[in-house]
Amino acid sequence: xxxxxxxxxxxxxxxxxxxxxxxxxxxxxxxxxxxxxxxxxxxxxxxxxxxxxxxxxxxxxxxxxxxxxxxxxxxxxxxxxxxxxxxxxxxxxxxxxxxxxxxxxxxxxxxxxxxxxxxxxxxxxxxxxxxxxxxxxxxxxxxxxxxxxxxxxxxxxxxxxxxxxxxxxxxxxxxxxxxxxxxxxxxxxxxxxxxxxxxxxxxxxxxxxxxxxxxxxxxxxxxxxxxxxxxxxxxxxxxxxxxxxxxxxxxxxxxxxxxxxxxxxxxxxxxxxxxxxxxxxxxxxxxxxxxxxxxxxxxxxxxxxxxxxxxxxxxxxxxxxxxxxxxxxxxxxxxxxxxxxxxxxxxxxxxxxxxxxxxxxxxxxxxxxxxxxxxxxxxxxxxxxxxxxxxxxxxxxxxxxxxxxxxxxxxxxxxxxxxxxxxxxxxxxxxxxxxxxxxxxxxxxxxxxxxxxxxxxxxxxxxxxxxxxxxxxxxxxxxxxxxxxxxxxxxxxxxxxxxxxxxxxxxxxxxxxxxxxxxxxxxxxxxxx
Amino acid sequence: xxxxxxxxxxxxxxxxxxxxxxxxxxxxxxxxxxxxxxxxxxxxxxxxxxxxxxxxxxxxxxxxxxxxxxxxxxxxxxxxxxxxxxxxxxxxxxxxxxxxxxxxx
Numbered sequence: 001x002x003x004x005x006x007x008x009x010x011x012x013x014x015x016x017x018x019x020x021x022x023x024x025x026x027x028x029x030x031x032x033x034x035x036x037x038x039x040x041x042x043x044x045x046x047x048x049x050x051x052x053x054x055x056x057x058x059x060x061x062x063x064x065x066x067x068x069x070x071x072x073x074x075x076x077x078x079x080x081x082x083x084x085x086x087x088x089x090x091x092x093x094x095x096x097x098x099x100x101x102x103x104x105x106x107x108x109x110x111x112x113x114x115x116x117x118x119x120x121x122x123x124x125x126x127x128x129x130x131x132x133x134x135x136x137x138x139x140x141x142x143x144x145x146x147x148x149x150x151x152x153x154x155x156x157x158x159x160x161x162x163x164x165x166x167x168x169x170x171x172x173x174x175x176x177x178x179x180x181x182x183x184x185x186x187x188x189x190x191x192x193x194x195x196x197x198x199x200x201x202x203x204x205x206x207x208x209x210x211x212x213x214x215x216x217x218x219x220x221x222x223x224x225x226x227x228x229x230x231x232x233x234x235x236x237x238x239x240x241x242x243x244x245x246x247x248x249x250x251x252x253x254x255x256x257x258x259x260x261x262x263x264x265x266x267x268x269x270x271x272x273x274x275x276x277x278x279x280x281x282x283x284x285x286x287x288x289x290x291x292x293x294x295x296x297x298x299x300x301x302x303x304x305x306x307x308x309x310x311x312x313x314x315x316x317x318x319x320x321x322x323x324x325x326x327x328x329x330x331x332x333x334x335x336x337x338x339x340x341x342x343x344x345x346x347x348x349x350x351x352x353x354x355x356x357x358x359x360x361x362x363x364x365x366x367x368x369x370x371x372x373x374x375x376x377x378x379x380x381x382x383x384x385x386x387x388x389x390x391x392x393x394x395x396x397x398x399x400x401x402x403x404x405x406x407x408x409x410x411x412x413x414x415x416x417x418x419x420x421x422x423x424x425x426x427x428x429x430x431x432x433x434x435x436x437x438x439x440x441x442x443x444x445x446x447x448x449x450x451x452x453x454x455x456x457x458x459x460x461x462x463x464x465x466x467x468x469x470x471x472x473x474x475x476x477x478x479x480x481x482x483x484x485x486x487x488x489x490x491x492x493x494x495x496x497x498x499x500x501x502x503x504x505x506x507x508x509x510x511x512x513x514x515x516x517x518x519x520x521x522x523x524x525x526x527x528x529x
Numbered sequence: 530x531x532x533x534x535x536x537x538x539x540x541x542x543x544x545x546x547x548x549x550x551x552x553x554x555x556x557x558x559x560x561x562x563x564x565x566x567x568x569x570x571x572x573x574x575x576x577x578x579x580x581x582x583x584x585x586x587x588x589x590x591x592x593x594x595x596x597x598x599x600x601x602x603x604x605x606x607x608x609x610x611x612x613x614x615x616x617x618x619x620x621x622x623x624x625x626x627x628x629x630x631x632x633x634x
Contacts, residue, residue: 118611212588226586250596258588259596290571292564297571338571349546356547358626360615370628372547380549389558391546393565396534409572411583416575418587455561456568472587497588 003028008090008185008239012131015089018078022071022089026133029091030064033135033183036161036526041139041154043113048156054164056526057156058178060096061104062136067091070133077131085131087246092186093178095171096137097144098124098230099219107221108142108152111355111362111382121219122254123188123230123247130246135184138174144195144223145348145386147461149173150452153384159448160203161524162487166445169199169461175233176203181526186243187233192224193340194440194465196231197477201440201490204479204524206240206507207233209465211498212472213258215244216251224347227340227469237478237507241265244500263501269508274321276506279328279424279433280314287442287463288334292456302442309480309489310439316513317437317506328431330420335413336466337459342397342410343470349394352387355379389455418471425496435499435506438464440477440490464492474500478507482519532563 003011003025014020038055039045040062077084099105099117106112120128128134139158141151149158149170158173160166161181168177172189176199179187189196191209200207208231215230222228232243244265251257285307288299301307314324357363357378364377383391397406424431441461451458468475473494480491491510493503514520534542539559543550550558606612609622618625 115615118608118615212586213590213594252596252599255596255598256590257596258594260594290568292567295567332575335572335575338569341565341569342572357617358624360617363617368627370630371626372630374627375547376549379547380551383548385554385558385561388546388548388550388554389561389565391548392539392542392558393562395542395545396538396562397569405573406569408583409575409577410569411585412577412581413572413575414584414587415581416577418584454564456564459565459568470584470587 022074026071045155058174088131122216141171144171169202171195194462202445204488216254216257218253224344283333284438345394348390444487
């Protein structure tokens with residue numbers, strides 16, 4: 001077992017007590033990356049080799065020297081008798097949608113391939129000031145637009161550490177893959193429709209989407225500004241709580257970061273869950289989607305093994321004294337995706353207009369007549385299909401003649417989705433649940449290439465995660481077993497605004513209840529090899 | 530079912546979006562847009578009344594949660610060269626762009 005297979009909590013303890021240096025941890029992490037990652041994603045990858053297909057490819061940019069300097073600074077602090085911070089020496093990665101000063105910050109897009117960020121995003125800065133060591137920037141779907149990480153302009157795209165023929169999920173696929181394979185103990189991702197929770201579920205790790213406003217968005221390359229939530233990926237709940245402690249809180253650089261005190265998210269992790277009311281909703285056990293070829297509405301139950309895992313998890317919590325409330329009505333769940341198709345596209349289109357080849361990023365090398373031709377060529381050449389789709393859809397559904405029918409209507413449906421949650425969590429209401437327990441995803445990780453190209457089916461991978469983004473409420477995904485293919489299954493806990501501490505407490509209770517389970521002894525295939 | 534986004538409407542959107550598309554790429558994107566609209570059209574069936582206000586965001590944004598705005602004070606950028614260095618083309622600290630379309634009055 002390498003040092004990097006320890007939890008962030010253990011690593012920080014060992015470093016803080018002087019039993020291990022931050023430098024040693026960093027070298028161990030770099031060694032692991034060298035063993036399992038393969039070549040980083042690039043714009044001109046050439047052919048994907050047989051060897052490529054056995055690697056993780058989490059990284060776009062490895063910042064080894066920067067990490068070594070940070071580790072030396074942590075070790076120096078310890079030598080001086082100063083406090084190196086609660087995450088001293090803990091290696092982490094950042095989704096390449098976070099700006100980090102002096103590093104390429106690409107959003108996995110050709111249009112930002114040459115962009116070197118002049119400042120650092122608040123969540124990254126806070127991790128670093130807590131003593132954590134950033135190893136580099138990890139791959140994602142281009143601009144976070146996807147659920148498989150396949151749409152990155154930087155190939156090879158990340159692969160699932162449990163089975164490298166499958167996707168790691170997305171858009172924070174590099175984050176989840178890097179944590180699952182022990183390249184780092186923590187990663188920062190962003191969740192706009194499930195982009196932290198879905199890859200966490202696919203890779204068998206913990207992913208937290210905090211309440212909107214809990215974590216500052218300063219320094220994020222924006223996607224859907226009313227939906228985007230930065231959040232941690234970790235291997236267990238304690239580590240996720242430590243990371244959330246580090247990154248949460250108000251920020252003078254982001255007026256939407258809530259001025260609500262940050263509790264110590266580790267404080268109540270060992271407390272009893274007795275008396276807590278946990279809701280199960282039938283709407284989270286089937287997916288309803290439009291067959292885009294026939295136009296018919298199809299209903300499909302979720303994979304039976306996933307359903308079984310969720311119900312078993314409920315039983316575990318019940319045995320610990322929680323009360324299970326069945327049949328919680330969440331009738332607008334199915335509209336999460338159509339609503340998202342509208343709202344996120346309008347916000348994405350608005351955010352993408354800034355990429356014009358003028359101030360930074362890609363500018364066409366072609367000779368052009370005038371400024372507008374430069375815009376058209378630069379954007380045409382450097383945006384991939386996903387940003388183009390989203391720009392065009394965003395403009396269509398918000399155009400003056402269509403906005404009442406689409407955008408304004410979607411914003412009202414968003415209110416209905418929010419009300420479903422308010423009614424479920426209302427302390428005086430019919431259900432009075434403290435949290436909802438659901439599957440994170442309708443399936444486990446799908447094979448690379450299976451959904452890629454079908455933008456409608458791909459979006460429905462987020463059906464159980466997107467409602468929390470519309471409503472703004474927090475959610476966590478945590479591992480709850482393996483399916484018959486040995487692929488991780490994720491369960492999700494959703495709670496009212498700013499209830500992260502309670503969700504983590506429930507998650508920790510579940511971890512304790514299942515700590516001796518056979519599946520917990522299994523390791524991702526890349527580590528077994 | 531006829532496509533909601535016809536080739537003509539699509540061309541108009543592409544023009545507004547300021548993106549030059551290759552023909553095969555354009556056809557793929559238009560097809561995907563029309564498929565997505567079939568999903569979006571599900572929204573039309575949801576009953577909405579006057580008591581359903583639009584939600585620009587999920588979490589209510591109360592005055593207590595809102596951090597005080599900082600003072601509107603001018604501060605010099607510590608290192609403007611770092612920002613300018615990102616521009617594709619500069620000359621004497623100006624960002625250079627191709628001819629801006631204009632009409633002589």
